[in-house]
Amino acid sequence: MNVSRGEQRVLHVLARGGQIRHLRGDNGRIHHIDCFTHEGYVLSDCTLAVFAALKRKRLIESREGGPYRISRQGRLAVRAQTDNR
Template identity: 65%
Template sequence: MNISKAEQRVLHVLAQGGRIRYERGPNGRLTHVECITFDGSFLVDCTLEVVAKLRRKRLIESRNSSPYRISAIGRRSVRAQMDNRV
C-alpha cells in the first residue's frame, strides 16, 4: 500500500499513543482536526486531506465518537523507523 510521508508521520504518532481530535459540521462532515502526540504536542502535518486519506484506506478508526486512533490494518502498514519526528 502506498502511504505518503505525511500519512506515515501521522501513523507513527498514532502508533506511539497519539490521537486525532475532530469537530464535525452541521452536515456531519469533519471540519477541523488536531493530531495530538502522546506527550501533548500537536502535529502540524495532520490536515483534513491526510485524515480523509487515512480513513479511506481504513488505517485509522473512531469508535463511539471517540478520537481517531490507529487501526489494526494501520499498525501492520506503518513502516518501522527509529525516529520519525524530523
C-alpha cells in the first residue's frame, strides 16, 4: 500500500501510543483535529488531508466515539523510521 511521508510520520506517532482527537461541527462532520504523541506533544504534520487519507485507507480507527488510534492494518503498513528526513 502506498503511504506518503506525512502519513508515515503520523502512523509512527500513533504506533508509539499517540492519538488523534477530533472536533465535530454543527453538521456532524469533523472540522478540527489534533494529533498528540504519547508524551503529550502536538504533531503539526497531521492535517485534515492526512487524517482523511489515513481514515480512507483504514489505517486509523475510532472506537465508541473515542480518539482515533492506529488500526491493525495501520500497524502492518507502517515502515521502519530512518534518521534521514
